[in-house]
Amino acid sequence: MLEHGGRLRGAVQKYGIDEADWLDLSSGISPWSWPIPAIPTQAWARLPETDDGLEAAACAYYGAPDVLPVAGSQAAIQALPRLRQAGKVGVLSPCYAEHAEAWRSSGFLVREVLEHEVERFIDSLDVLVVVNPNNPTGLSLTPERLLDWHARLAQRGAWLVVDEAFMDNTPDASLAAHSQRPGLIVLRSFGKFFGLAGVRLGFVLAESRFLKVLARQIGPWSVSGPTRILGQACLADVEGHRLQRERTAQASQRLVELLSRHGLTPHGGCALFQWLVTPLAAELHEFCARRGILLRIFLHNSSLRFGLPREEADWQRLELALSEFAGGAHDH
Template sequence: MFKPGGLEHGGRLRAASLNYGIALADWLDLSTGIAPYGWPLPAIPASAWARLPEQQDGLEVAARDYYGVSNLLPVAGSQAAIQALPRLLRNARVGIVSPAYAEHAAAWQREGHRLLELSEGGIERALERLDVLLLVNPNNPTGRRIEPQRLLQWRARLAERGGWLIVDEAFIDCTPEHSLAGFSDRPGLIVLRSFGKFFGLAGIRLGFVLAQPAVLEWLAELLGPWTVSGPSRVVATALLQDYVGQRLQRERLLADGERLATLLSVQGLPPTGGCALFQFCCTPSAAELHEFLAAQGILTRLFTSPLSLRFGLPADEAGWQRLQLGLEAFAMECQ
């Protein structure tokens, strides 16, 4: 269960640089599940910097078309919604499918809710006792995906008692057929979507909440106006309308996800799970491998429960070769 204090995240490259004495430019950062490449960005007009953001600029329309929904709310990264949603309820019994992105549990516990850490197999037995069921799909860090029909059955049971099913779909853009976005108009369902991971623009700090209008209105009132900057809105609108670019990005990420799984398997690290943006490996040597690769300027994400590593995608061929050589060197050292 979550304990107070700073939470670790991937992408802490500056801290790794200081810790290992390796310059920032010399790292291969595989510690996140963010696409390591994107496509050309649109020009940003001066007015986007000079004026307060306005909702009539086309972002909401483009996002509704992209997700296939009627109602959504742009937020400053899905992290903003993760921290705000627990403030809409009081004294809720919240089941969180674990392991999962730790910020979810932290946010609900911070607001005084009662948390129950669940395995996927324990959901059915616990559901009648819950006000909220929260899960990440595909899961972070395991990559485990639960089928939509099963999720919708849980939603229906929760909604009968006024409960919520919250599904964080930060990593689902490469497999949109598994998304619950198209069902987000149903009572008791809240879907969180990340913009930065698939589009390779984590620094833009943009996400979307898909839910019934009443929930979105409560959340918008809590978050206040102008949560997404004008320049971010310009860039996101253009990319959400670029269907050709999205198709190419999806194809490349899916191919690279398979390539990463194959590379790890060949090196004796068959993934326990994963998705297009990362692969997850449970191995007793996770800590040693993490340290070995970091000493060579290759940053992965280490987890202790379960003991495992998560590998993101290299951005280019040089990165792929560097990862392969690092894994081969570790295998040689362990012989």
Template sequence: MLEHGGRLRAAAQRYGIAEAEWLDLSTGIAPYGWELPAIPAAAWARLPELDDGLEHAARRYYGCDSLLPVAGSQAAIQALPRLRERSRVGVISPCYAEHAHAWRREGHELEALDADTAERELERFDVLLVVNPNNPTGERLAPHTLLAWRARLAERGGWLLVDEAFMDCTPELSLARHCPLPGLLVLRSFGKFFGLAGIRLGFVLAEPQLLDRLAEWLGPWTVSGPARALAKALLQDKAGQARQRQSLLRDGQRLVALLNDCGWPPSGGTALFQRLVREDATALHEFLAARGILTRLFSVPASLRFGLPPDEAGWERLRRALIDYSKERP
């Protein structure tokens, strides 16, 4: 399996620091949420029902009538390559590595692209994979650009697959409201924005026929009853969503300002993370880890991704560590 952020237990063992003493900034998951509603006892005792209101709440939240709940968008990432015959797949890179890994594992031919190359050479591909906003670069592609690519691909039976895992704070850039369109597939993550990664829930937005094929392949009861009940309540909580969005946008800018104050302007990011490209990224990663601060290290190019601290103590701890490092390595 590929390596991801959030491997706190492994970091605790490696650096000899107890798990409870870490400031984990290695993921792009919201570090806070809101008070969770009670889960009905029936959700634990019975098999999940498909008419419990989750899909209705999700349709209203995403503005799309054609969607399928899955056990995290990762489940769809792994399954979708199995629904196409061998294809030529372009991947706007760098991006979340599980996409390329899943398509390559199923025997598809992959090629890394940037946005300009994709625009010029789209006709060479059957599938184009885009993470928007991009993880880890934070790059955003305009909806009109993506929709134009979708139309060109769909003419030949191709797909535009857009992973919108970090889109919730910028819904105006989402393609969700344009679904379903031929050849358009949109993945949405529930856990990142709502701060509930452990719930393992995501949604696929696409044409009904394609969702039927995906549902058949995944099988029944892919999302647990408690997860369905909890997600339904939060997807209906518009006031809570507004507060969460405001908090994340504010703290995302605070993280940009903190890095700028250290003389290290980030190269890009979203409300949930910022990316710092530095030749000494490995040294900075190790320096922070030795102080119980976990970041996500990337080797090509050498860079770190910082998530958001959960509280004022975390912000101050990060600030002091960055200042200490800048004194040692200006």
């Protein structure tokens, strides 16, 4: 299994600090979770129905013509390779590692490409995978550029897969409205923006014919009845969306300022995290972990991802650790 953020139990054992005493900034999940609506007993007792309004709520929220709910966008990431014959896949990197892993383990030839290399390789690819905004770098590509890439791929029956897991704060940059175009597949994650990652809900936005094929591959009842009710309530809460966009954007900006004050100016980020490349990544990760602050480390490029603190006390705790680190409390 690949490494992910949010592995708090491992840190509890390694550093001997109780779970309740950690400040977990290792995932890009909003620290403000949506309130859970009352779930009627019926939702637990019966098999889920697909005409309960969840799809309609998702179409309205995303601005998409058609959607398929899945058990987290991870479920779609793993199913997509089963819908194509072997071929060449380009993954815009560095990004969420499960994309390359899914295609590679299904026998595809995977090339991880940098942004400026896409032009060179695009006409030889059967699939191009882009995470937008990117995780962990925060790189955001314009819809125009992505649609241009899509048009070139679609001419040859190739696909553009766009993972928009962190798009909720910037819906104007989404390709959701274009997702009926053949060969364009947009993935949306529910858990990150709504702060409910444990729910395991995501959506695939694509042309109806493609979604029917994907639904057959994933199988019936992949999203539980209680999850469908919860998802629908959250997606319909327009006032809640406004508040969440506001407070996550403010917290993200505050995080940029905090890191910059301590000589750790981020190299990228989005509304739910900031990304820092530094030769001191491993030291800073260890330094914070010993103080019960969990960050997400990427060893291959010596970088760290910081999620958003929630409470004032969390901000002060992070501020103190960074001050001590900058003050030379670590060993060079």
